[in-house]
Amino acid sequence: MKGNRRIWARLTDSMLFLPTVALLLMLLVDAIFRPGFFTLEFKDGHLYGNLIDILVHGSPTMILAMGMTLVIATGGVDLSVGAVMAISASVAAIMMNPTIVGMNLADPKLFINNPQYTWMPLPLVIIVPLIVATLCGLWNGVLVSYGRIQPMVATLVLMIAGRGIAQLITNAIQIIIFNDTYAFIGNGYIVFPFALYVALALFVVAWLIAWRTPIGLFVQSVGINFRSSYYSGIDEKKVKLFAYAFCGFCAGIAGLIVTSNIRTSDANQIGLNSELDAILAVVIGGTLLGAGGRFSLMGSAIGALVLQTMITSTLSFGVPASAITAVKALVVIAVVLLYAEQVKNFTRGLGNISIPGFRGRGGSTLEEVAQ
Amino acid sequence: MTNSRTIRIAAAIAVTALLAGCSASAATPPATAKTYTYKDMTVGFIQTGSESGWRAANTSSFNEDAKSKGITLKFYDSQNKIENQITAFNQFIQDPQVNVIVLAAVGTTGYDDVLKQAKAAGKVVVLEDRRIEADSSLYYTYIGSDFNAEGQKGAKAMCDLLKNSTGKKVVEIGGDQAASAAIDRAKGFREKMGDCGITVTATQSAPGWDPVQGKAIMEAYLKNSKDIQGVYAHNDELAIAAIQAIEAAGLTPGKDIQVVGFDATANGFKYLISGKLGADIECNPLLAPQVYEAALKALNGDNSVPKWVPSQEGEFFAAQGAATLQSILDTRKY
Numbered sequence: 212m213k214g215n216r217r218i219w220a221r222l223t224d225s226m227l228f229l230p231t232v233a234l235l236l237m238l239l240v241d242a243i244f245r246p247g248f249f250t251l252e253f254k255d256g257h258l259y260g261n262l263i264d265i266l267v268h269g270s271p272t273m274i275l276a277m278g279m280t281l282v283i284a285t286g287g288v289d290l291s292v293g294a295v296m297a298i299s300a301s302v303a304a305i306m307m308n309p310t311i312v313g314m315n316l317a318d319p320k321l322f323i324n325n326p327q328y329t330w331m332p333l334p335l336v337i338i339v340p341l342i343v344a345t346l347c348g349l350w351n352g353v354l355v356s357y358g359r360i361q362p363m364v365a366t367l368v369l370m371i372a373g374r375g376i377a378q379l380i381t382n383a384i385q386i387i388i389f390n391d392t393y394a395f396i397g398n399g400y401i402v403f404p405f406a407l408y409v410a411l412a413l414f415v416v417a418w419l420i421a422w423r424t425p426i427g428l429f430v431q432s433v434g435i436n437f438r439s440s441y442y443s444g445i446d447e448k449k450v451k452l453f454a455y456a457f458c459g460f461c462a463g464i465a466g467l468i469v470t471s472n473i474r475t476s477d478a479n480q481i482g483l484n485s486e487l488d489a490i491l492a493v494v495i496g497g498t499l500l501g502a503g504g505r506f507s508l509m510g511s512a513i514g515a516l517v518l519q520t521m522i523t524s525t526l527s528f529g530v531p532a533s534a535i536t537a538v539k540a541l542v543v544i545a546v547v548l549l550y551a552e553q554v555k556n557f558t559r560g561l562g563n564i565s566i567p568g569f570r571g572r573g574g575s576t577l578e579e580v581a582q
Numbered sequence: 583m584t585n586s587r588t589i590r591i592a593a594a595i596a597v598t599a600l601l602a603g604c605s606a607s608a609a610t611p612p613a614t615a616k617t618y619t620y621k622d623m624t625v626g627f628i629q630t631g632s633e634s635g636w637r638a639a640n641t642s643s644f645n646e647d648a649k650s651k652g653i654t655l656k657f658y659d660s661q662n663k664i665e666n667q668i669t670a671f672n673q674f675i676q677d678p679q680v681n682v683i684v685l686a687a688v689g690t691t692g693y694d695d696v697l698k699q700a701k702a703a704g705k706v707v708v709l710e711d712r713r714i715e716a717d718s719s720l721y722y723t724y725i726g727s728d729f730n731a732e733g734q735k736g737a738k739a740m741c742d743l744l745k746n747s748t749g750k751k752v753v754e755i756g757g758d759q760a761a762s763a764a765i766d767r768a769k770g771f772r773e774k775m776g777d778c779g780i781t782v783t784a785t786q787s788a789p790g791w792d793p794v795q796g797k798a799i800m801e802a803y804l805k806n807s808k809d810i811q812g813v814y815a816h817n818d819e820l821a822i823a824a825i826q827a828i829e830a831a832g833l834t835p836g837k838d839i840q841v842v843g844f845d846a847t848a849n850g851f852k853y854l855i856s857g858k859l860g861a862d863i864e865c866n867p868l869l870a871p872q873v874y875e876a877a878l879k880a881l882n883g884d885n886s887v888p889k890w891v892p893s894q895e896g897e898f899f900a901a902q903g904a905a906t907l908q909s910i911l912d913t914r915k916y
Contacts, residue, residue: 247805254832264801383659384638385819387849398826473793473823479631479661480792526786526802533759533789 223558226497226505229549230513233495237520245527257400261523267397267472269519270406271296271465275489276496276511277417278348278458283493285454286434286503287355287362292462292489294373295347296482299340299466301377304386304476306331306339307393326391333392341463347373348459352452370486377478386476397472406468410512413464417457417508430454434503484536491539492518495546518542618881620651620874625682626674627655630712631662633791634819635847639916640686640711640867647870656680662758662790664689671696675703682877685721687712689760697721706880710873713762718889722880725872725891727865729763733770735897736842739861740771740812741778742899743840749811750780753803755796755824756787757816763865764816767844771814783807788820796820800827812840818850818862825858836860836900846898851911857900866893867916 222228241248241261251260275292282289307329329336347369354365388394399405421427429450432440437447465485470476494500495517496510518539525538548554627644630637641657648655656674660666667688674680675696683705687693690713697720700707709724744750752775757764764787775782784803788795796815803810804827813828815821821843828835835841835858843850846864853859876887898907 250805252832259831261805264798264805268798378632378659383632384641385632385634387635389852398830469794472826473797474826475793475819477633477793479633480790480794483792523798523802526798527805529784529786529802529806532786532795532799 219561220559223555223561226507226510227513230496230510230517233517233545233549234513234520237517237524241520241524241527245524248524248527255400257402257404261527263404265516265519265523266407267404268523269516270404270410271468272485272488272492272518273410273512273515274413274461274465274468275485276492276515277413277508278454278461279489279493280496280498280506280508280511281417281421281430281454282362282458283490283498283500284430284434284503284506285451286437286501287451287454288366288490288500289348289351289455289458290363290366290486291347291351291369291373292458292465293482293485293487294370294377295344295459295462296466296469296485297374297377297478298347298380299344299463300470300476300481301380301386301478302340302343303336303393303467304388304470305380306336307388307390308386326389329390329393333390336393337467340467341460344463344466345456345460348456348462349452351459352455355455356448356451374478377481381476381478383478385478388470388474388476394471394474397468397470398474406472409464409468413461414508414512420457421506421508426450426453431504431506434506488515488518491543491546494550495542497550618878620653620878623682623874623878623881624654624679625656625684625874625877626658626670626677626680627684628658628660628667628670628674628686630686630688631659631790633662634817634845635849635916636817636845636865636867639847640869643868643870644684644873647874651874653874654679660688662688664692664760668692668696671700675700675705680705681881682706682708684708684710684873684877685712685714686710687714687762688758690715690762690765694720706877708873708877708880710869711763711867713766713890723876723887723889723891725869725876726893727763727895728892729766730770730773732844732863732865732895733767733772734774735770735863736767736814736844736861737771737774737777737780739863739897739899740775740780740814740840740842743842743860744778744780744811747811747840749809750778751783751807751809752780752812752814753800753810754782754785755799755813755815755820756785757791757820758789759787761791763844767816780812782814783810791817791820793819793823796823797827800824801830804828804831804833810839812842815841815843818843818845818847818853818859821859821862822849822853825853846896847916848911848914851898851907851914854898854900854902855904855907855911857904859900861897861899863897864895866895869893 248261251258251262279289309330351366351369354360355362395405397406429445432445433447433450440447466482469481492514493511495514496507498506498511521538521542522535525535629641632638644655658670660670674683683700693714694716697707697716701720707721709721711726713724740752756768786799788799813824815824821841825835825841828839833839840860842861843859844863844865846862850859850862854862872891879887
């Protein structure tokens with residue numbers, strides 16, 4: 212009995228507790244009201260269904276959330292990720308199809324007629340945008356750590372300027388992506404959607420960096436108190452620089468996936484409000500915004516899935532796409548309430564109530580969560 | 583690019599210098615005896631944004647035609663936001679050089695105040711592409727497509743495509759709810775769809791014509807019902823997004839589900855040629871020559887121009903065959 216109580220207390224204290232409960236609740240609503248929501252089919256050699264859609268469309272947010280987690284853990288925030296996504300997308304698109312900026316190709320219709328045509332070799336089309344995006348992140352990092360500018364203000368610069376830059380790159384024109392290989396990044400499947408593998412790989416990389424090198428500890432320590440970190444020999448500036456650069460890199464990848472998914476580079480729409488989604492995912496995941504310190508990459512990944520499940524479910528319910536932001540607001544309110552100290556104390560206290568039936572039910576919830 | 587911009591800036595400076603003396607008269611209605619030519623025209627062009635290939639062609643039509651006619655063009659990209667368009671309007675009203683304001687409206691309402699101010703300031707206002715709900719005395723003329731007729735054409739095209747199909751259930755992926763193009767294409771379709779028994783089983787709008795949303799909407803449709811024979815998408819980009827979703831569902835667009843799109847851009851043509859897009863209704867984006875001509879007439883006090891000048895448009899079908907379509911595509915500018 213006492214053991215049960217201790218496990219309950221430990222679970223409710225775990226950073227993964229609330230995001231997992233939120234995800235399960237949302238799926239429960241779908242299970243009750245949308246029969247068939249969980250149907251998975253095997254089509255053309257890949258899985259197909261609502262759950263797969265959640266994974267495909269959730270991948271970019273998940274990737275953004277990885278970088279954002281580290282930045283928020285250092286006590287900062289990066290508002291520019293959406294704009295950096297647009298920049299990365301524009302760079303990739305222009306490298307495949309430069310006719311839009313007035314470059315004359317031998318055969319102007321070549322890129323339409325040949326599904327493999329690309330102006331620059333494909334590896335470059337992927338690598339260059341990522342380098343550009345990382346540089347954008349570095350720029351934020353320099354402003355925050357060496358310039359000592361408030362993170363909110365420092366990244367706001369690129370948030371506003373970035374979309375303009377993206378438009379300049381593409382001459383403010385939407386570029387259609389005809390290359391089939393590039394389109395595979397966001398549309399392709401190897402049983403599961405390819406974008407999911409990218410997200411998983413990035414999660415593993417972020418996790419290894421954070422917990423198999425001292426960087427994770429450094430990030431936490433800088434977030435909790437950068438001055439004492441400095442006096443204990445941690446170069447807090449470089450730690451912040453790294454966090455922002457990594458965040459930029461993640462935004463670059465997310466930008467590539469989104470353009471590839473819709474086969475268009477649209478400097479106006481790509482990554483629009485994505486920074487808010489990423490921050491929301493991190494906050495749902497239990498990393499404290501503004502305070503810095505303790506962070507959970509897993510929590511952020513689950514947070515991203517919570518968001519996407521919410522979006523996919525509301526669309527499935529037939530709610531107008533333009534009303535989704537309103538539903539998101541409800542989620543924000545719920546999150547803020549759930550993380551309030553009073554509510555936390557309440558859930559922690561649930562383990563102490565000595566109604567036998569309730570404890571039994573509590574026990575079964577524990578097992579579900581543990582799975 | 584930079585070169586042409588330098589030239590443009592230089593031209594703008596030169597025109598400023600020329601007009602410095604008569605900027606006041608440029609802002610008053612052309613009641614004076616002065617005959618305007620294209621060289622005297624400074625156009626403030628408020629474009630919706632860059633949401634599609636159609637829009638790109640529309641913008642470049644204005645750029646190129648202004649260059650060849652010697653018109654000074656001030657371009658404003660409002661990023662699909664009405665409030666940006668109002669800001670731009672105020673900017674152009676206060677700009678003494680600008681004597682013509684061309685508006686491609688993002689929404690259908692909310693322009694009354696700025697239109698009145700523009701009229702009071704003596705600026706000629708020409709609407710292009712998108713119609714708005716405002717008193718017709720507030721603008722000189724509207725040049726653009728009859729979206730309602732386009733919607734009717736879309737319904738007829740869908741009827742043809744579903745001729746041999748027993749089920750006639752169509753889902754709709756609409757453009758931005760505020761846009762006249764989306765409103766009238768939806769209306770026109772519903773006016774004619776009854777002729778062959780089509781029913782619209784689901785309808786959703788993609789805010790800002792965003793193909794990301796369009797794709798997600800189509801995915802949700804496909805999960806909710808297997809009984810879909812047609813997709814009515816309000817532009818090529820949304821149609822293509824739908825095609826991606828249909829393919830991911832293991833269905834064949836053009837066979838299992840028929841898709842109708844609008845605009846007939848090069849991109850749409852590519853999908854017509856491959857047979858994935860069943861029909862594409864043209865919406866002519868090369869409107870600049872007509873707009874500039876009307877604006878010049880307005881400056882010279884000619885009031886004979888009707889309040890609406892429709893543009894010339896066709897429609898294309900996958901059934902025309904790849905070779906024919908390819909040859910049409912090769913002659914097209916967009």
